Amino acid sequence: MNHVVPMVCASMFSILGGGSLGPEAPLVAICAALGGFVSRRVFKQRSRNVVRKHTLMGMAGALAAFFGSPLGGSLFALEVNSRFGIEYFEHTVEAIFSGEVCLVVFRALSGLPIGSIWIIAKPTLASANPVDVLTGAFIGLLGAGVAACFSSLHFKVMDVFGNMGLLVNSRAVYRGLLGGSVIVLLGMLIPHTMVRSLHIFSNAILRQLRNLSHHFFSFITIFLRRSITFFIFVSCVVLGRIRVPDHSDNGTGREPRIHSAYFWFNWI
Numbered sequence: 017m018n019h020v021v022p023m024v025c026a027s028m029f030s031i032l033g034g035g036s037l038g039p040e041a042p043l044v045a046i047c048a049a050l051g052g053f054v055s056r057r058v059f060k061q062r063s064r065n066v067v068r069k070h071t072l073m074g075m076a077g078a079l080a081a082f083f084g085s086p087l088g089g090s091l092f093a094l095e096v097n098s099r100f101g102i103e104y105f106e107h108t109v110e111a112i113f114s115g116e117v118c119l120v121v122f123r124a125l126s127g128l129p130i131g132s133i134w135i136i137a138k139p140t141l142a143s144a145n146p147v148d149v150l151t152g153a154f155i156g157l158l159g160a161g162v163a164a165c166f167s168s169l170h171f172k173v174m175d176v177f178g179n180m181g182l183l184v185n186s187r188a189v190y191r192g193l194l195g196g197s198v199i200v201l202l203g204m205l206i207p208h209t210m211v212r213s214l215h216i217f218s219n220a221i222l223r224q225l226r227n228l229s230h231h232f233f234s235f236i237t238i239f240l241r242r243s244i245t246f247f248i249f250v251s252c253v254v255l256g257r258i259r260v261p262d263h264s265d266n267g268t269g270r271e272p273r274i275h276s277a278y279f280w281f282n283w284i
Protein backbone atom coordinates (compact mmCIF):
# COMPACT_ATOMS: atom_id res chain seq x y z
CA MET A 17 0.00 0.00 0.00
CA ASN A 18 2.97 2.34 0.35
CA HIS A 19 3.22 2.44 -3.43
CA VAL A 20 -0.46 3.08 -4.20
CA VAL A 21 -0.43 6.90 -3.90
CA PRO A 22 2.79 7.29 -5.95
CA MET A 23 1.39 4.91 -8.56
CA VAL A 24 -1.84 6.91 -8.80
CA CYS A 25 0.01 10.22 -9.27
CA ALA A 26 2.65 8.83 -11.62
CA SER A 27 0.17 6.94 -13.80
CA MET A 28 -2.24 9.88 -14.00
CA PHE A 29 0.39 12.38 -15.13
CA SER A 30 2.16 9.91 -17.41
CA ILE A 31 -1.08 8.93 -19.17
CA LEU A 32 -2.09 12.57 -19.63
CA GLY A 33 1.41 13.36 -20.87
CA GLY A 34 1.47 10.53 -23.38
CA GLY A 35 4.07 8.55 -21.46
CA SER A 36 2.05 5.38 -21.15
CA LEU A 37 0.48 2.91 -23.54
CA GLY A 38 -2.73 2.99 -21.55
CA PRO A 39 -4.25 2.96 -18.06
CA GLU A 40 -4.56 -0.83 -17.89
CA ALA A 41 -1.26 -1.64 -16.16
CA PRO A 42 -1.41 1.02 -13.39
CA LEU A 43 -5.12 0.32 -12.89
CA VAL A 44 -4.45 -3.39 -12.37
CA ALA A 45 -1.53 -2.74 -10.02
CA ILE A 46 -3.49 -0.26 -7.90
CA CYS A 47 -6.59 -2.48 -7.62
CA ALA A 48 -4.41 -5.49 -6.81
CA ALA A 49 -2.74 -3.57 -3.99
CA LEU A 50 -6.11 -2.43 -2.67
CA GLY A 51 -7.45 -6.00 -2.79
CA GLY A 52 -4.51 -7.33 -0.80
CA PHE A 53 -4.79 -4.46 1.68
CA VAL A 54 -8.48 -5.10 2.29
CA SER A 55 -7.78 -8.81 2.71
CA ARG A 56 -5.10 -8.27 5.36
CA ARG A 57 -6.47 -5.26 7.23
CA VAL A 58 -10.25 -5.55 6.94
CA PHE A 59 -10.76 -9.32 6.82
CA LYS A 60 -7.63 -10.03 8.95
CA GLN A 61 -6.47 -12.78 6.62
CA ARG A 62 -3.10 -14.40 7.22
CA SER A 63 -3.26 -17.24 4.73
CA ARG A 64 -1.12 -16.52 1.69
CA ASN A 65 -3.52 -18.34 -0.60
CA VAL A 66 -6.53 -16.31 0.59
CA VAL A 67 -4.64 -13.01 0.29
CA ARG A 68 -3.57 -14.03 -3.22
CA LYS A 69 -7.18 -14.81 -4.09
CA HIS A 70 -8.38 -11.40 -2.95
CA THR A 71 -5.54 -9.74 -4.84
CA LEU A 72 -6.50 -11.54 -8.03
CA MET A 73 -10.13 -10.57 -7.46
CA GLY A 74 -9.05 -6.92 -7.35
CA MET A 75 -7.16 -7.34 -10.60
CA ALA A 76 -10.08 -9.12 -12.24
CA GLY A 77 -12.51 -6.40 -11.18
CA ALA A 78 -10.26 -3.69 -12.60
CA LEU A 79 -9.81 -5.34 -16.00
CA ALA A 80 -13.44 -6.43 -16.31
CA ALA A 81 -14.72 -2.94 -15.50
CA PHE A 82 -12.25 -1.29 -17.87
CA PHE A 83 -12.71 -3.61 -20.85
CA GLY A 84 -16.43 -4.09 -20.29
CA SER A 85 -16.01 -7.84 -20.59
CA PRO A 86 -16.36 -9.71 -17.27
CA LEU A 87 -15.26 -13.10 -18.55
CA GLY A 88 -12.33 -11.96 -20.70
CA GLY A 89 -11.11 -9.38 -18.20
CA SER A 90 -11.23 -11.80 -15.28
CA LEU A 91 -9.41 -14.56 -17.15
CA PHE A 92 -6.83 -12.08 -18.39
CA ALA A 93 -6.11 -11.08 -14.78
CA LEU A 94 -5.31 -14.72 -14.00
CA GLU A 95 -3.30 -15.12 -17.19
CA VAL A 96 -0.84 -12.26 -16.64
CA ASN A 97 0.37 -13.89 -13.42
CA SER A 98 0.86 -17.34 -14.94
CA ARG A 99 4.48 -18.03 -15.87
CA PHE A 100 4.51 -21.83 -15.91
CA GLY A 101 1.40 -22.74 -17.85
CA ILE A 102 -2.11 -22.42 -16.41
CA GLU A 103 -1.83 -21.29 -12.80
CA TYR A 104 -4.23 -20.00 -10.15
CA PHE A 105 -7.14 -21.79 -11.84
CA GLU A 106 -8.58 -22.47 -8.37
CA HIS A 107 -9.49 -18.77 -8.12
CA THR A 108 -11.35 -18.63 -11.44
CA VAL A 109 -14.88 -18.58 -9.99
CA GLU A 110 -14.09 -15.82 -7.48
CA ALA A 111 -12.31 -13.75 -10.12
CA ILE A 112 -15.22 -13.94 -12.57
CA PHE A 113 -17.69 -13.07 -9.79
CA SER A 114 -15.61 -10.04 -8.81
CA GLY A 115 -15.41 -8.97 -12.44
CA GLU A 116 -19.17 -9.19 -12.87
CA VAL A 117 -19.88 -7.14 -9.75
CA CYS A 118 -17.28 -4.46 -10.51
CA LEU A 119 -18.46 -4.12 -14.10
CA VAL A 120 -22.11 -3.62 -13.09
CA VAL A 121 -21.25 -1.14 -10.32
CA PHE A 122 -18.83 0.85 -12.47
CA ARG A 123 -21.14 1.13 -15.47
CA ALA A 124 -24.14 1.94 -13.26
CA LEU A 125 -22.31 4.76 -11.46
CA SER A 126 -20.88 6.08 -14.73
CA GLY A 127 -24.22 5.95 -16.52
CA LEU A 128 -22.74 3.83 -19.32
CA PRO A 129 -24.27 0.77 -20.98
CA ILE A 130 -22.77 -2.61 -20.18
CA GLY A 131 -20.68 -3.63 -23.15
CA SER A 132 -17.14 -3.96 -24.41
CA ILE A 133 -15.07 -0.86 -25.14
CA TRP A 134 -14.12 -2.10 -28.60
CA ILE A 135 -16.45 -1.82 -31.58
CA ILE A 136 -16.26 -4.34 -34.42
CA ALA A 137 -16.81 -2.58 -37.73
CA LYS A 138 -19.49 -3.84 -40.03
CA PRO A 139 -19.77 -6.03 -41.98
CA THR A 140 -18.65 -8.61 -39.47
CA LEU A 141 -16.84 -11.78 -40.52
CA ALA A 142 -19.55 -14.41 -40.85
CA SER A 143 -17.20 -17.28 -41.64
CA ALA A 144 -13.54 -18.03 -42.23
CA ASN A 145 -11.50 -20.20 -44.56
CA PRO A 146 -8.11 -21.87 -44.02
CA VAL A 147 -6.30 -18.94 -45.62
CA ASP A 148 -7.75 -16.57 -43.01
CA VAL A 149 -6.65 -18.91 -40.21
CA LEU A 150 -3.10 -19.11 -41.57
CA THR A 151 -3.02 -15.33 -42.02
CA GLY A 152 -4.10 -14.84 -38.41
CA ALA A 153 -1.47 -17.30 -37.22
CA PHE A 154 1.23 -15.43 -39.16
CA ILE A 155 0.14 -12.09 -37.72
CA GLY A 156 0.16 -13.67 -34.25
CA LEU A 157 3.75 -14.84 -34.78
CA LEU A 158 4.73 -11.34 -35.84
CA GLY A 159 3.15 -9.96 -32.67
CA ALA A 160 5.01 -12.52 -30.57
CA GLY A 161 8.26 -11.52 -32.24
CA VAL A 162 7.64 -7.84 -31.49
CA ALA A 163 6.86 -8.75 -27.86
CA ALA A 164 10.12 -10.74 -27.63
CA CYS A 165 12.09 -7.77 -28.99
CA PHE A 166 10.40 -5.45 -26.52
CA SER A 167 11.19 -7.81 -23.64
CA SER A 168 14.83 -8.01 -24.68
CA LEU A 169 15.01 -4.22 -24.93
CA HIS A 170 13.46 -3.91 -21.47
CA PHE A 171 16.09 -6.11 -19.86
CA LYS A 172 18.88 -4.23 -21.64
CA VAL A 173 17.51 -0.92 -20.36
CA MET A 174 17.36 -2.38 -16.85
CA ASP A 175 21.01 -3.43 -17.18
CA VAL A 176 21.95 0.11 -18.22
CA PHE A 177 20.05 1.55 -15.26
CA GLY A 178 21.77 -0.94 -12.97
CA ASN A 179 25.23 0.05 -14.24
CA MET A 180 24.33 3.69 -13.64
CA GLY A 181 23.18 2.89 -10.09
CA LEU A 182 19.63 4.09 -10.74
CA LEU A 183 17.84 0.98 -9.51
CA VAL A 184 18.39 1.95 -5.87
CA ASN A 185 15.26 3.39 -4.24
CA SER A 186 17.21 6.37 -2.96
CA ARG A 187 17.79 7.44 -6.59
CA ALA A 188 14.25 6.85 -7.78
CA VAL A 189 13.79 10.54 -8.65
CA TYR A 190 16.76 10.53 -11.01
CA ARG A 191 15.53 7.29 -12.56
CA GLY A 192 12.13 8.85 -13.18
CA LEU A 193 13.66 12.01 -14.65
CA LEU A 194 15.78 10.01 -17.07
CA GLY A 195 12.89 7.81 -18.15
CA GLY A 196 10.57 10.80 -18.52
CA SER A 197 13.13 12.66 -20.63
CA VAL A 198 13.46 9.71 -23.01
CA ILE A 199 9.67 9.39 -23.30
CA VAL A 200 9.28 13.13 -24.02
CA LEU A 201 11.99 12.88 -26.66
CA LEU A 202 10.20 9.95 -28.30
CA GLY A 203 6.95 11.92 -28.20
CA MET A 204 8.61 14.84 -29.97
CA LEU A 205 10.05 12.54 -32.65
CA ILE A 206 6.84 10.47 -33.02
CA PRO A 207 3.87 12.75 -32.19
CA HIS A 208 1.40 9.90 -32.78
CA THR A 209 2.23 8.57 -29.32
CA MET A 210 0.56 11.65 -27.85
CA VAL A 211 -2.76 11.20 -29.66
CA ARG A 212 -4.37 9.02 -26.99
CA SER A 213 -3.36 11.26 -24.09
CA LEU A 214 -4.46 14.39 -25.94
CA HIS A 215 -7.86 12.82 -26.64
CA ILE A 216 -8.30 11.86 -22.97
CA PHE A 217 -7.19 15.29 -21.78
CA SER A 218 -9.36 17.27 -24.18
CA ASN A 219 -12.51 15.19 -23.63
CA ALA A 220 -12.34 14.61 -19.89
CA ILE A 221 -10.05 17.02 -18.06
CA LEU A 222 -10.80 20.19 -20.00
CA ARG A 223 -14.55 19.64 -19.67
CA GLN A 224 -14.22 19.37 -15.91
CA LEU A 225 -12.01 22.45 -15.82
CA ARG A 226 -14.61 24.42 -17.78
CA ASN A 227 -17.33 23.40 -15.32
CA LEU A 228 -15.10 24.25 -12.38
CA SER A 229 -14.19 27.65 -13.79
CA HIS A 230 -17.89 28.41 -14.45
CA HIS A 231 -18.84 27.66 -10.83
CA PHE A 232 -15.80 29.52 -9.52
CA PHE A 233 -16.53 32.73 -11.43
CA SER A 234 -20.20 32.51 -10.49
CA PHE A 235 -19.22 32.32 -6.83
CA ILE A 236 -16.82 35.25 -7.23
CA THR A 237 -19.52 37.34 -8.92
CA ILE A 238 -22.09 36.67 -6.19
CA PHE A 239 -19.51 37.29 -3.48
CA LEU A 240 -18.44 40.64 -4.95
CA ARG A 241 -22.06 41.68 -5.45
CA ARG A 242 -22.95 40.95 -1.84
CA SER A 243 -19.77 42.55 -0.55
CA ILE A 244 -20.30 45.78 -2.48
CA THR A 245 -23.94 45.94 -1.42
CA PHE A 246 -23.05 45.39 2.23
CA PHE A 247 -20.33 48.04 2.02
CA ILE A 248 -22.74 50.59 0.54
CA PHE A 249 -25.36 49.83 3.18
CA VAL A 250 -22.88 50.15 6.07
CA SER A 251 -21.47 53.36 4.58
CA CYS A 252 -24.95 54.84 4.32
CA VAL A 253 -25.76 53.91 7.89
CA VAL A 254 -22.51 55.39 9.17
CA LEU A 255 -23.01 58.61 7.21
CA GLY A 256 -26.59 58.91 8.47
CA ARG A 257 -28.09 59.00 5.01
CA ILE A 258 -30.55 56.27 5.89
CA ARG A 259 -31.84 54.90 9.14
CA VAL A 260 -32.96 51.42 9.98
CA PRO A 261 -36.76 51.36 9.93
CA ASP A 262 -38.63 51.37 13.16
CA HIS A 263 -42.21 50.19 12.68
CA SER A 264 -43.43 52.00 15.77
CA ASP A 265 -44.85 55.46 15.23
CA ASN A 266 -43.24 56.81 18.46
CA GLY A 267 -46.57 58.46 19.36
CA THR A 268 -46.50 60.75 16.34
CA GLY A 269 -49.08 58.84 14.35
CA ARG A 270 -46.87 58.95 11.29
CA GLU A 271 -45.14 56.12 9.58
CA PRO A 272 -41.38 56.26 9.81
CA ARG A 273 -39.66 57.52 6.70
CA ILE A 274 -37.41 54.96 5.14
CA HIS A 275 -34.88 55.72 2.45
CA SER A 276 -35.36 53.86 -0.82
CA ALA A 277 -31.82 52.52 -0.52
CA TYR A 278 -33.03 50.25 2.27
CA PHE A 279 -35.49 48.60 -0.05
CA TRP A 280 -32.79 48.37 -2.72
CA PHE A 281 -30.51 46.64 -0.25
CA ASN A 282 -33.19 44.13 0.74
CA TRP A 283 -33.99 43.43 -2.89
CA ILE A 284 -30.32 42.74 -3.68
